[in-house]
Amino acid sequence: MNGLLVMPIALPLITATVALLFRSHASLQRWVGVGGMAVLVGSVFLLFRDVHLKGIQVLQLGNWDAPFGITLVADMLTMLMLGISAIMGLLIAIYSVYDIDRERERFGYYPLLHILLMGVNGSFLTGDIFNLYVWFEVMLIASFILLALGNSKNQLQGALKYVFINLFSSLLFLFGVALLYGTTGTLNMADLAVRLPLIENTGLVTAIAMIFMVSFGIKAAIFPLFFWLPASYHTPPVAISAIFGGLLTKVGVYALIRVFTLLFTQDVGYTHTILLWVAGFTMVTGVLGAASHFEFRKILSFHIVSQIGYMIMGLAFNSALGLMGAIFYVLHNILAKSNLFLISGIAQRLSGTFELKQMGGLYRHYPFLAVLFLISAFALAGFPPLSGFWAKLSLVKAGLSLEQYVITAVAILVGLLTLFSMTKIWMSAFWGPVPEKGVPEHFGKETLWGTGKLYILVVPVMIVAGLIILVGLNAQPLLEVCLVAAEQLLNPQTYIEAVLGPQ
Amino acid sequence: METILPILAGAIFAAGVYLLLRRSLILTIIGIILISNAVNLALFTLGRISTLNPPLIAAGSTEPLSPFANPLPQALILTAIVIGFGLLAFALALAWRTHKELGSVDQDGFLADAEDTSEAILRVESGSYRAEGPPDASGSGKNGGRTLASNPNDH
Amino acid sequence: MIGVLVLFSLFLFFRGHDEPGGGFIGGLVGAGAFTLYAIAFGTEASKKVLRIHPITLIALGLLSLVISGLIPLFTNDAFLTGKWLFLEFGGTVWKLSTPLIFDIGVYLCVVGFIVTAIFSLEEQKLPGKS
Numbered sequence: 001m002n003g004l005l006v007m008p009i010a011l012p013l014i015t016a017t018v019a020l021l022f023r024s025h026a027s028l029q030r031w032v033g034v035g036g037m038a039v040l041v042g043s044v045f046l047l048f049r050d051v052h053l054k055g056i057q058v059l060q061l062g063n064w065d066a067p068f069g070i071t072l073v074a075d076m077l078t079m080l081m082l083g084i085s086a087i088m089g090l091l092i093a094i095y096s097v098y099d100i101d102r103e104r105e106r107f108g109y110y111p112l113l114h115i116l117l118m119g120v121n122g123s124f125l126t127g128d129i130f131n132l133y134v135w136f137e138v139m140l141i142a143s144f145i146l147l148a149l150g151n152s153k154n155q156l157q158g159a160l161k162y163v164f165i166n167l168f169s170s171l172l173f174l175f176g177v178a179l180l181y182g183t184t185g186t187l188n189m190a191d192l193a194v195r196l197p198l199i200e201n202t203g204l205v206t207a208i209a210m211i212f213m214v215s216f217g218i219k220a221a222i223f224p225l226f227f228w229l230p231a232s233y234h235t236p237p238v239a240i241s242a243i244f245g246g247l248l249t250k251v252g253v254y255a256l257i258r259v260f261t262l263l264f265t266q267d268v269g270y271t272h273t274i275l276l277w278v279a280g281f282t283m284v285t286g287v288l289g290a291a292s293h294f295e296f297r298k299i300l301s302f303h304i305v306s307q308i309g310y311m312i313m314g315l316a317f318n319s320a321l322g323l324m325g326a327i328f329y330v331l332h333n334i335l336a337k338s339n340l341f342l343i344s345g346i347a348q349r350l351s352g353t354f355e356l357k358q359m360g361g362l363y364r365h366y367p368f369l370a371v372l373f374l375i376s377a378f379a380l381a382g383f384p385p386l387s388g389f390w391a392k393l394s395l396v397k398a399g400l401s402l403e404q405y406v407i408t409a410v411a412i413l414v415g416l417l418t419l420f421s422m423t424k425i426w427m428s429a430f431w432g433p434v435p436e437k438g439v440p441e442h443f444g445k446e447t448l449w450g451t452g453k454l455y456i457l458v459v460p461v462m463i464v465a466g467l468i469i470l471v472g473l474n475a476q477p478l479l480e481v482c483l484v485a486a487e488q489l490l491n492p493q494t495y496i497e498a499v500l501g502p503q
Numbered sequence: 504m505e506t507i508l509p510i511l512a513g514a515i516f517a518a519g520v521y522l523l524l525r526r527s528l529i530l531t532i533i534g535i536i537l538i539s540n541a542v543n544l545a546l547f548t549l550g551r552i553s554t555l556n557p558p559l560i561a562a563g564s565t566e567p568l569s570p571f572a573n574p575l576p577q578a579l580i581l582t583a584i585v586i587g588f589g590l591l592a593f594a595l596a597l598a599w600r601t602h603k604e605l606g607s608v609d610q611d612g613f614l615a616d617a618e619d620t621s622e623a624i625l626r627v628e629s630g631s632y633r634a635e636g637p638p639d640a641s642g643s644g645k646n647g648g649r650t651l652a653s654n655p656n657d658h
Numbered sequence: 659m660i661g662v663l664v665l666f667s668l669f670l671f672f673r674g675h676d677e678p679g680g681g682f683i684g685g686l687v688g689a690g691a692f693t694l695y696a697i698a699f700g701t702e703a704s705k706k707v708l709r710i711h712p713i714t715l716i717a718l719g720l721l722s723l724v725i726s727g728l729i730p731l732f733t734n735d736a737f738l739t740g741k742w743l744f745l746e747f748g749g750t751v752w753k754l755s756t757p758l759i760f761d762i763g764v765y766l767c768v769v770g771f772i773v774t775a776i777f778s779l780e781e782q783k784l785p786g787k788s
Binding site: 592 | 775
Binding site: 130133134137140141144145148152153156157159160163164167168170171174175177178179181182 | 582
């Protein structure tokens with residue numbers, strides 16, 4: 001029993017309601033929005049310490065014992081995800097202070113952002129599969145509104161695809177839950193893990209596993225279910241793109257990791273082979289899509305898809321090293337990807353466009369921004385000594401130790417192609433000459449630290465870049481924590497005993 | 504009943520998928536409604552159909568009359584219906600906005616329109632926030648407000 | 659009419675304590691009162707009668723939901739555990755409990771949500787937009 005467990009859910013809700021009460025006071029609302037995130041980071045840190053010292057923490061909501069009530073469970077994987085989402089939430093809230101316009105603030109941007117985070121945190125924490133569905137919906141509805149807020153044509157078109165595909169995936173998820181309940185008579189994930197191996201009809205269990213794979217696959221944007229993502233993620237304001245690109249798909253990945261390590265481990269030869277194939281195709285199609293586009297955020301959106309492939313690959317290996325790599329990759333990717341989105345926002349602010357062909361000269365006029373971009377882009381491509389290098393290294397090591405040479409080769413190749421499209425951005429937006437026409441008047445005159453208050457945008461980016469370097473130079477502690485998380489995933493017995501009590 | 508209901512759920516699901524694939528936005532929404540109902544029906548059926556006592560505790564006693572029916576599937580369906588209702592309301596509002604903005608609910612029309620010319624992106628990404636009413640009513644002061652020079656967020 | 663409906667909604671709300679009824683259905687009836695008023699006299703008049711902005715109602719409702727959940731934490735119980743306080747007051751026993759606070763939250767949320775939706779539909783615009 002640990003009361004802290006409920007904080008990642010309760011705090012964003014409190015912040016959201018307070019922000020809602022003050023919705024007519026713009027500046028107060030911003031303070032509440034940022035302050036709430038800071039408190040959240042603190043509480044997650046406290047909880048992290050508990051989990052680190054005492055092992056898996058469990059809270060039975062309303063004192064209803066598992067498997068009858070809803071259980072909140074925090075193991076190492078949960079904590080890592082909670083930690084990174086809280087940190088990104090804080091930084092993006094700071095970024096939003098400048099990036100989000102008054103109209104959106106008045107409509108309730110900050111409450112929605114916190115509700116979104118509540119949904120994300122709830123999905124990480126819950127130990128009940130139906131509750132996971134509910135948190136997914138909380139997250140989705142907040143994201144729907146954030147995406148559609150603004151009502152421009154592009155946004156509406158992006159939002160339509162996003163909304164319908166995600167609605168369908170949720171219904172599929174619910175259908176899977178119904179089947180699980182019908183076959184096992186329980187919804188608690190630990191209890192399911194006990195009962196699923198006892199089901200004689202393994203074919204049925206595998207079929208349910210596939211339904212979950214498709215449903216979470218849509219949310220995580222894996223091949224061939226990713227088409228909605230590049231179609232919608234580049235339409236809202238940058239801060240929203242960043243939190244979507246950084247966090248939302250990773251919730252899908254988290255759900256995949258959770259159910260395919262805890263629940264569906266009976267027919268690994270079938271399900272995880274499919275995952276491996278899917279991972280390969282996801283990596284390749286994503287990176288090729290990125291190579292063919294010339295819009296800053298579209299390239300980044302396709303890269304999200306490609307990076308998801310790496311995480312699924314780690315999951316498909318189903319070994320401690322592979323899972324460790326996958327978890328580390330998720331963490332690193334949230335940092336690098338969100339940061340690139342944030343940088344694209346600053347670049348757009350300065351040069352007035354997201355089209356690479358109309359950008360240029362950023363390096364000459366804003367060398368500091370260029371350095372920040374280089375750090376994140378190289379981290380994404382996997383250059384030593386940045387965070388991405390360790391993520392890819394552990395995945396490649398896992399692949400080699402399992403003698404999966406083909407997929408490992410694909411992973412390395414995709415890393416090179418990632419570098420190619422990052423170079424494309426670098427060559428045109430940063431190194432290229434200043435375009436002759438269409439450049440805003442303030443380009444080159446406004447400094448990052450000047451009266452335009454651009455530093456509100458730059459500071460979060462700097463912090464993330466700092467984190468990337470820090471993780472890169474001193475990867476060992478984080479890798480060890482990821483290994484603990486991976487081992488917990490591979491030995492579900494500890495998870496089950498933490499929830500249900502000693503068997 | 505246990506054989507009829509799954510077949511019915513399957514049929515509704517199939518009809519929903521068919522409608523989902525249609526071009527009109529309204530039909531797509533109806534398709535989603537149908538699928539949602541099919542899933543709820545499946546959830547209900549998979550919770551086992553029984554003719555037992557309602558799981559209510561009568562006044563004065565401490566436990567319901569045995570044998571009583573399992574209330575959980577209905578609780579789940581109720582939750583799912585409420586969530587589905589909220590999402591549906593949102594989808595309808597979105598369709599309505601789309602109809603107002605684009606003047607059509609034919610999704611083929613959007614695709615041709617969706618070819619994001621850089622001009623459209625410029626306008627949209629520079630934060631042009633369409634105000635209510637005809638487009639020309641929103642003056643340049645409101646539309647071009649996201650440049651550095653005139654940031655509406657006066658800090 | 660509005661008074662009767664609000665009274666009826668409160669009756670349903672308190673009846674929900676031990677019998678069928680409660681925050682959700684009470685909230686629906688309460689929202690119905692203001693909706694009827696809005697249909698009869700327009701949304702502006704209805705807003706005046708309501709006094710508080712409906713979105714504020716939602717916020718207050720959510721807040722009381724969280725508070726009802728957090729109260730048990732002070733007595734070292736799990737989130738959302740039902741806590742009861744029996745007060746002897748003028749010969750009758752008043753039952754104060756966290757489920758009651760929770761239900762008040764549900765009531766406020768339902769009223770706020772429905773009224774917001776109806777008002778925006780009536781005015782043909784989304785809330786918060788000029």
